[in-house]
Amino acid sequence: MRAADADRAAVADRLRVALDEGRLDLHEYDERLQRAYAARTYADLEALLTDLPPVTPAQRSGLAPAAGPTVGLLGDQLGPAPSRGVTARWLAEVWFPYLRVIAIVVTIWAVTSLLSQDLLYFWPAWVAGPWGVVLVVRTVTGVAGGEPQRQAVKRQRRRERKQAKRASESENPHQPPDPHSHLMW
Incomplete structure (x- = not known):
């Protein structure tokens, strides 16, 4: 499925959090951020976060298309x-x-x-x-x-x-x- 601008922004926010936590160095953050804004699909975005710990449970991730309401990547509940x-x-x-x-x-x-x-x-x-x-x-x-x-x-x-x-x-x-x-x- 194709990703929306809101999905790209959510991944960018999650990458910023990872940078602030010390999980990414500045060079890797910059590289992933560029790839996030160039991403076209959910798979492209998920690949940027696979080695980072989840912020929200996977079944409620903003990256996974769901029939019901979704929670953003930074999560309304666990942000x-x-x-x-x-x-x-x-x-x-x-x-x-x-x-x-x-x-x-x-x-x-x-x-x-x-x-x-x-x-x-x-x-x-x-x-x-x-x-x-x-x-x-x-x-x-x-x-x-x-x-x-x-x-x-x-x-x-x-x-x-x-x-x-x-x-x-x-x-x-x-x-x-x-x-x-x-x-x-």
């Missing part, structure tokens, strides 16, 4: 502003258990120091230090690898499956529940 929220949520999921445990062990250390009326050895550092290093590495590799977006897509798919299941159950209220529905195959 630059919402992706900050996606990343923040992922960071909270990764770091909050650590912060809770550190708060508990520091509280235990503080209470025991108070009760002994002496400043005890700060042993919570042995919990916080190694675990913190592991979390820093996980955070850096996760953000660089697009893990927050993948998690958001998975959550969205789960939500959509639940909604579809509820809708099918409401359409067939007299059908008995499947006794094997809880089994994962």
Whole structure:
């Protein structure tokens, strides 16, 4: 299918984001940008993005012709502003258990120091230090690898499956529940 000007602009925006993220150098960005504006078909445009991580789920990509409404390549739902929220949520999921445990062990250390009326050895550092290093590495590799977006897509798919299941159950209220529905195959 032939691409429209809006499709070319969306790819140009996605390439700019990739440049800003450090995924493309300036020379490669310029070369791909020229090819994007010269592209005639969706296939020409897709070839420019194949080695870049997706911003929107593939089934809702603005490059894939669809019968229903499409979402632009930068995505109305997972574009630059919402992706900050996606990343923040992922960071909270990764770091909050650590912060809770550190708060508990520091509280235990503080209470025991108070009760002994002496400043005890700060042993919570042995919990916080190694675990913190592991979390820093996980955070850096996760953000660089697009893990927050993948998690958001998975959550969205789960939500959509639940909604579809509820809708099918409401359409067939007299059908008995499947006794094997809880089994994962």
